[in-house]
Amino acid sequence: MDSQRHVFFPDKFVLQILSKMPIKSLFRSKTICKLWYRLFSDEYFIQLYNETSTKNPMLLVQVSDSLGLKSDLIVVDNRRGVSEFLLDFLRDRVMVRASCNGVLCCSSIPHKGVYYVCNPMTREFKLLPKSRERHVTRFYPHGEATLVGLACNLSTQKFNVVLAGYHRTFGHRSDGTFVCMIFDSESNKWRKFVSFHGDQFTHMNKNQVVFVNGALHWLTGSSYILMLNLEYDVWRKMSLPEQVTCVSGNRFYLLESDGCLSVIQISDAWMKIWVLKEYESEEWHLVDTVSLRCIKGLVLGIFPICQTGECVFLATHKQILVFYRKTRAWKEMYSVKNSSTLPLWHSAHAFRSTIFSCQ
Secondary structure: OHHHOOOOOOHHHHHHHHOOOOHHHHHHHHHOOHHHHHHHHOHHHHHHHHHHHOOOOEEEEEEEOOOOOOEEEEEEEOOOEEEEEOOHHHOOOEEEEEEEOOEEEEEEOOOOOOEEEEEOOOOEEEEOOOOOOOHHHOEEOOOOOOEEEEEEEOOOOEEEEEEEEEEOOOOOOOOOEEEEEEEEOOOOEEEEEEEEOOOOOOHHHHHOOEEEOOEEEEEOOOOOEEEEEOOOOEEEEEOOOOOOOOOOOOEEEEEEEOOEEEEEEEOOOEEEEEEEEEOOOOEEEEEEEEEOHHHHHHHHHOEEEEEOOOEEEEEOOOEEEEEEOOOOEEEEEEEOOOOOOOOHHHHEEEEOOOOOOOO
């Protein structure tokens, strides 16, 4: 009798199970039945899946060969290990410029001014229209935007791409004019506004743009955070924690921590993690202090990329490390076996596996 007994699983229980599956496996299962096929257009399931995935941030790195002609994407997942995939569906040679909630903003390498927004897990993409302002050819000094940002709102399934930098006229140096171009997926158009900034940015600051509280954030070379409010097109300066000491040998990195803005300070012997608990009042809390004695030889070339309350992902020249905050243990998750053109931290980004349509 037991062998003939049918087991019934409530729909919500099934959805909970499916929300924990990798997107690639889910897409392969779309052909099982009409119900599973409709999951990817069901608002409840999309919200459930994305809420589950945001609790498991990953690290994505673009690894190039020694000639720089071919690059692969490596995703390091604390739960499922390391996986590899390609951006061949774009049919272009691209560089990943920004990452947000499982979506990537990529720029074409052979074609200046061509930008894509794509979800590498679902292989959906959108080629962004060119602006009448020809913005990418007027940035100083190399025609490329100083700041590239991507803001993806999982609840509304809308996104913005931000290109910002110092304007130059033909044959002249920058006059300090800071031009910001914002693409809106809802209107499918670019908008522009101009301001004046004397900020300095390093290459790592470009990669470590953080989208929280409806705004994009970059860490400047002047030791403060530059925030762009996307609703009102307004720049604002935010302070670092008062206890952060800007002395020689200390480095700072801007990350996200469970939906909050976070700053990681690295010195020769310690890594300190700060979280902005009160956004409007800019109230910072020191949440962890980590000894770097176990990785002393790697400290000078290590960069924190993403984190959760459980762990921190860091990249070196050829390695991806994870630090487990509860056990205080270090683990190597990935290592480059052959020669590459750039160090891993140069093209590493925080990443999540989400259902987000770029169309």
